[in-house]
Amino acid sequence: MAKPDSALSTTKRRHMKWEAMLAIVLLLSVVGGRILSPVFLSGANLSNMLADFTEIALIGLPMTLIIIAAEIDLSVASVLGASSALMGVLWHLGLPMPLVIAIVLVAGTLAGLLNGLVIVRFNLPSLAVTIGTLALFRGLAYVLLGDQAVADFPASYTAFGIDTIPGTFLPMPFILVIVGAIVFTVLLQATPFGRSLYAIGSNPVAAQFSGIEVLKTKLKLFMFSGAMAALAGIVFTLRFTSARGDNGEGFELSVIAAVLFGGVSIFGGRGSMIGVLLSLLIIGVLRNALTLADVSSETLTIVTGGLLLSSVLIPNLVARWRAVREKRLMAQAL
Numbered sequence: 001m002a003k004p005d006s007a008l009s010t011t012k013r014r015h016m017k018w019e020a021m022l023a024i025v026l027l028l029s030v031v032g033g034r035i036l037s038p039v040f041l042s043g044a045n046l047s048n049m050l051a052d053f054t055e056i057a058l059i060g061l062p063m064t065l066i067i068i069a070a071e072i073d074l075s076v077a078s079v080l081g082a083s084s085a086l087m088g089v090l091w092h093l094g095l096p097m098p099l100v101i102a103i104v105l106v107a108g109t110l111a112g113l114l115n116g117l118v119i120v121r122f123n124l125p126s127l128a129v130t131i132g133t134l135a136l137f138r139g140l141a142y143v144l145l146g147d148q149a150v151a152d153f154p155a156s157y158t159a160f161g162i163d164t165i166p167g168t169f170l171p172m173p174f175i176l177v178i179v180g181a182i183v184f185t186v187l188l189q190a191t192p193f194g195r196s197l198y199a200i201g202s203n204p205v206a207a208q209f210s211g212i213e214v215l216k217t218k219l220k221l222f223m224f225s226g227a228m229a230a231l232a233g234i235v236f237t238l239r240f241t242s243a244r245g246d247n248g249e250g251f252e253l254s255v256i257a258a259v260l261f262g263g264v265s266i267f268g269g270r271g272s273m274i275g276v277l278l279s280l281l282i283i284g285v286l287r288n289a290l291t292l293a294d295v296s297s298e299t300l301t302i303v304t305g306g307l308l309l310s311s312v313l314i315p316n317l318v319a320r321w322r323a324v325r326e327k328r329l330m331a332q333a334l
Contacts, residue, residue: 018263018315022278029282033289040292043169051171051239053284055080055232055248057277058177059255061184062224064276066126067259068188069221070201070268071119074130076229076255078137079111080248083233085141088150088243097157105230111137112226116219134252141245150243161238173235180228185273193217201268250301257304258283260311283307 033040059076066073083104090100111133118129160172188194199207200214208214237243262279264271287300 019272019275019278022262022275022282026278026282026285029285029289033285033292036289037292040289045288045292047164047169047171049284049288050169050174050177052288053254053280054171054173054177054239055236056251056254056258056283057280058180058228058232058235059225059251060258060276060280061180061273062221062228063255063259064262064264064271064273065184065188065194065197066221066225067256067264067266068201068268068271069197069218070204071126071218071221072130072256073112073115073126073222073225074252074256075111075115075133075137076225076232077248077251078134078141079108079226079229080233080236080251081245082111082137082141082144083108083230084237084243084247085144085245087234087237089144091153091243092150097154101234104234105227108230108233109223109227111230112223113219115226116222119222120215120218138245138249141247145243145245147245151241153238153241153243158238158241161235161241173239176231176235181273181277185277188273197221198269201265201270203269253301253308254283254304257308257311261307262311263315265315266312 030041037045039045059080063073063076086107087100087104090103091097095103115126115130115133118124118133119126163172164170165172165175188197196207196212196217199210199212200217204214233248236247240247258279259271259276260266261282262271262276264276283304286303290300290303
């Protein structure tokens with residue numbers, strides 16, 4: 001039986017790891033962006049590019065954990081919008097900005113708690129629940145502000161959303177992405193909590209019998225998601241100096257596309273934060289390059305949808321090819 005094992009090992013070595021492939025795609029995307037526009041690699045454009053996917057990255061970090069645990073949260077963009085609207089209302093009422101930010105973060109966490117409680121208490125699919133709360137939270141955003149906008153936020157706070165780190169092209173909000181990436185990477189890859197997510201995503205029943213508190217873990221994940229979506233709403237509001245009920249509409253598609261294209265299995269139990277971070281950069285680069293080339297927003301949506309579809313199809317096609325290959329090798333060995 002050594003022969004098929006050796007063959008299988010050789011086959012696995014020949015297949016490039018998903019993260020390595022993403023790194024190559026990222027490099028090619030950067031080269032393509034430079035070809036499309038001579039200003040692509042300028043400091044100002046790089047700053048705009050990083051700023052434009054800051055909110056998606058913030059939401060994508062906890063979404064990675066959720067999908068690895070074989071769940072999904074489609075309400076994140078609506079939580080962002082509702083958080084932005086709440087932020088505008090509270091500031092308009094005269095509350096100090098630190099208190100406004102604290103209340104918005106707590107409200108986002110409670111929104112995630114609501115999602116988690118409905119899912120775990122009633123044993124309902126997260127897809128159905130979060131489609132419902134997607135409409136619920138977006139509706140609340142419009143109830144809070146209607147079609148109005150609040151744009152008189154203090155300059156000291158909007159400067160955080162607009163300015164760059166002194167001496168660099170990195171936008172100030174991108175600090176949150178860097179810190180979040182470090183925290184969530186360590187949480188997923190180097191802690192018992194992270195390992196439990198893979199177990200839950202692979203087989204929740206077995207995970208339960210092995211002593212993992214599956215329901216509590218899922219509840220925490222949705223609370224993380226709500227809090228990070230609220231943080232993204234705060235950043236979005238300060239960056240555009242405008243609180244509106246429709247802020248962040250459609251972001252859920254980009255977030256899920258980034259996570260799945262990063263190698264996280266839609267069926268749970270597989271994926272890494274490194275792959276998702278590379279995927280986020282690829283999507284940011286592609287969108288920025290195509291925007292510089294005057295490509296329409298509809299085309300950008302098509303590109304995002306294509307990435308989402310390919311991220312589901314390619315891993316499954318590869319898995320099927322490997323299964324067929326293994327059967328052939330086993331047949332040859334017998």
